[in-house]
Amino acid sequence: MELQAYAAERFVTLVPEIDVPGHCAILREALPGLPDAPAPEGLAGRFPFVPPLDLADPATAKAVATILDDVCRLTDGPFVHIGGDEAVGATEDSFVRSIRELRSLVRGFGKRPVGWQESSRAGIGPEDIAQFWVDVPMMDLPDTAEELAARPELLAAARRPPPPASASPPTAPSASSTPHAGTRPPTTSPTTGSPGWRPPSSPNPSRPSTM
Numbered sequence: 001m002e003l004q005a006y007a008a009e010r011f012v013t014l015v016p017e018i019d020v021p022g023h024c025a026i027l028r029e030a031l032p033g034l035p036d037a038p039a040p041e042g043l044a045g046r047f048p049f050v051p052p053l054d055l056a057d058p059a060t061a062k063a064v065a066t067i068l069d070d071v072c073r074l075t076d077g078p079f080v081h082i083g084g085d086e087a088v089g090a091t092e093d094s095f096v097r098s099i100r101e102l103r104s105l106v107r108g109f110g111k112r113p114v115g116w117q118e119s120s121r122a123g124i125g126p127e128d129i130a131q132f133w134v135d136v137p138m139m140d141l142p143d144t145a146e147e148l149a150a151r152p153e154l155l156a157a158a159r160r161p162p163p164p165a166s167a168s169p170p171t172a173p174s175a176s177s178t179p180h181a182g183t184r185p186p187t188t189s190p191t192t193g194s195p196g197w198r199p200p201s202s203p204n205p206s207r208p209s210t211m
Contacts, residue, residue: 019083037090072109084119
C-alpha cells in the first residue's frame with residue numbers, strides 16, 4: 001500500500017498482473033492437481049511448457065477468483081491485468097472461455113481488466129484494454145501437429161542453454177522481480193488504450209518463455 005501511495009504522489013498508477021491462463025507454473029506448484037486446459041487434438045503433451053489452466057474447472061475457477069478478489073481489493077487504481085499471453089497448448093474455445101471469465105471476474109470485483117494483445121482473440125469491446133507486446137504472427141498458436149512442426153521457434157523458446165561453468169551461484173530474486181520483469185517493450189497506456197512509442201529502428205525484443 002505504501003508503494004501505491006508513493007507512486008500516486010508521482011502521478012503513476014500501479015497495475016498488478018495475474019497472468020493466466022498460460023503463466024501458471026507457480027499456481028500449479030501451490031495447488032497441485034489443477035487440470036490442464038483442453039489441448040488441440042493430437043497435441044496434448046507435445047509442448048515443452050507448463051499446460052495452461054482450465055477455467056471451466058470449478059476448483060480452478062474458484063482459486064483464480066479468490067486470488068483476483070484479493071488483488072482487486074488491495075489495488076487502489078482502476079486497473080487489474082489478467083495477462084492472457086502465451087497460453088500455448090490450449091484450444092481456442094478454452095482460451096476464449098478463460099479470458100471472458102477473467103474479464104468478468106475483474107469487473108465483478110470493481111476493476112477494469114487489462115490483457116496482453118492475445119486476449120483480443122476472445123473478442124474486444126470499448127471497455128477492454130489490450131496491450132501490444134509481440135508481432136501479430138506470434139499470436140497464432142498451432143492447432144495441429146503439422147502447424148506445430150512448422151513453428152520450431154515455439155519449441156526452441158523453452159530450451160535454455162546451460163550456464164557457463166564460471167557462472168556465479170544464483171542469488172535470491174529481489175522483491176521487485178517477476179517472470180516478466182524487464183522483458184517487455186514500452187506498451188499501452190492504460191489511460192488511453194493506445195500503443196506506447198518505440199523507435200522505428202528498434203525491433204520487438206524477444207521474451208524468454210516463463211511458462
